[in-house]
Amino acid sequence: KNQVEQSPQSLIILEGKNCTLQCNYTVSPFSNLRWYKQDTGRGPVSLTIMTFSENTKSNGRYTATLDADTKQSSLHITASQLSDSASYICVVSGDDYKLSFGAGTTVTVRA
């Protein structure tokens, strides 16, 4: 069973609008949670990384939140741009530093 669940599986938003992606995990013990952006056929690009003591971290128009108690994280994209169209992958690391990947959320931004 995948230890990292993401939702929604995909979404379509209009350029300029905001959206929020969800990530729930069961990895324990927990070390850190990362959000990656992956364009089709390319390597994942790191957006944020948070340890259990961090609640929020921003990277430009991307803001990630983490609730280590409920084992939930979100990635908020503000004022979406066409270049934001990609897969967004939630990756959770346990204390052995192995990475557990979520299935990703495919975001399509339309003009």
Add this chain to the structure above:
Amino acid sequence: AAGVIQSPRHLIKEKRETATLKCYPIPRHDTVYWYQQGPGQDPQFLISFYEKMQSDKGSIPDRFSAQQFSDYHSELNMSSLELGDSALYFCASSRPGGVETQYFGPGTRLLVL
């Protein structure tokens, strides 16, 4: 800034052939990770190296082997290729320490015919 370099970017092989994928980590990164991503699937961790020693092993088939060299580049050797080995193979590198960000290379797309 220098990124992770992988070569070749594309590779076509036939069944039962061998393939070697190369990964050059970001300078001063001494930890290398290999991932396999099948079509429409999550990346699966294969193996990692730290200071030229294997540090962790994931779902790497026995037909595959890997090593890290003195200059920290790594090679993934794949033998007796099967159709199911067709995938995108990512290499990532990081500085020492588990909370360091893993920086991914562009991947090598392997197609086995």
